[in-house]
Amino acid sequence: MGDTRSVLVFNAGSSSLKFAAYRGAADAPSLRGAIERIGAGARLVLHAPAAEALGDTADLPADGSLEHLARWLMVRLRRHLADAEPAAIGHRIVHGGATFAAPARLDEAALDALERLIPLAPQHQPYGLAVVRAAMACWPASPQIACFDTAFHRGQPRLAQLFALPRALTDAGIVRYGFHGLSYAYIAGRLSELLGARADGRVLVAHLGHGASLCAMRGRRSIATTMGFTVMDGLMMARRCGALDPGVLLYLMQERGMDPARLVELLNERSGLLGVSGLSDDVRELEASGDPHAEEALELFAYRAAGEIGAMVAALGGLDALVFTAGIGERSAAMRRRICARLRWLGVELDAQANARHAPRIGAPQTAVDVLVVPTDEEIVIARAARAAVA
Structure with a gap:
């Protein structure tokens, strides 16, 4: 243009x-x-x-x-x-x-x-x-x-998009869409310069912010992600609980008398880090707190993230690189450490000093899995797409 x-x-x-x-x-x-x-x-x-x-x-x-x-x-x-x-x-x-x-x-x-x-x-x-x-x-x-935000995931394998629901509901569009796609598109565009030949390998990106999700990439394309039909699925987040047994919702409706509006408010505004800690939805405040409930919230966030990473690695068939991005992923060395400590079985090892200074490469030398910290930039992805659309 x-x-x-x-x-x-x-x-x-x-x-x-x-x-x-x-x-x-x-x-x-x-x-x-x-x-x-x-x-x-x-x-x-x-x-x-x-x-x-x-x-x-x-x-x-x-x-x-x-x-x-x-x-x-x-x-x-x-x-x-x-x-x-x-x-x-x-x-x-x-x-x-x-x-x-x-x-x-x-x-x-x-x-x-x-x-x-x-x-x-x-x-x-x-x-x-x-x-x-x-x-x-x-x-x-x-x-x-x-x-x-959903577009980056639309080319996923069909099995990655399906819920085990009656086919008529699937055909009506009740499938896994995935989100944070603009962030993942930016990271995918950076992988060649960061990883060289491994960029097209088995890469897992952890977008950890107020909303949080994972994206498994192969060939720099999404093959699986943790968010689904809506943004409430998958990881524990700042105020969202993430994946939840649907029986809990039935119980809350039938036994506690909660209507849909109250459930929406519970799941989107009063759960996650805020709900578990009872103090704050901000990782920085929880890390500085010393309150045992804050510590439990942080540990649960890391536990859930590590568990979902395991599921994404199963979809990838292994792991060549782990990329942290977004507010928590970019700025919380302690949360990265908590998560990676649970991933040693995958060959993930941190360089403690590099992690503490938020270096671009925080994995220990000569380890099987590259570990990176890459600030995301959704705005430049949007700007480039807008230019291309009117070129």
Whole structure:
């Protein structure tokens, strides 16, 4: 694309809105930041370069809704772009269902189809679509490109996607979709430079953040992942319990009188690290606590992660490399140590000093499995896809 105009990227969550601007074909952003803590006293965080590029932001509506804050942000981004229409605007959309297996240009028909998927990702889908509509109103002439967290997994073997449910339900789309695909796509794109010939081997990526999942890759493609039909499956997370015996839900409905709304709140907001510790959903706070309940929550997180890693290694048929990414994976040396201590049977050994300083390679020398720490970058994946979509 010969266009030198900017590409904008929006990555919306229930309590944050990340954004970035990229000039022309550059991979380094001219502006990057986030509105954090939406709903709990929102604040704006800007990163270098151009940390002052939005001008005076003292009028940030700290108690505003995501839609209100998105409109406020877009007014300032128009000034940053000198009122030029962006060449494209890319959006992270969590769930693409069975239909959207690649980045897609959004129109009303596509938005209607994505809104029908809201019940599968109620904590994410409405917010991403609300930002899309705000961007359409602000820049009506710019193409809006959706990039889907589910798309990276759509080429998985059929067996990896199936639940053992009646075929009619499978045919109706109740299958394992998987998530965090934009993060995994970024890591997959880095593997050749990091691992050389082993990049196409048996690689397991651990995306450990507020939401957490694993992705087993062979040939830098997803062959299995821990999240399923929704983002609630698999690993223990900050506030989600992860995989759970469905009989527990039947018991809570039948014997405790819980309705679906209360179950959604329990499983998405009161479980995981927060529920087990009773203190916090933040690994940093739990590691500093000294409270035995905090210690138990951290140990359970590591225990569950190691167990799911074992299942993913079975799908891979072995393990050549383990990659940690996302907030906990990138920043918690102690959690990496807890998890890897349970994986020695796989040939995983850490270099304690390299792990403590968060080095890119943290595996002990001459061990069978490479262990890496790779910061993820969903925004550049979205920016590249948006450029390609309008090229």
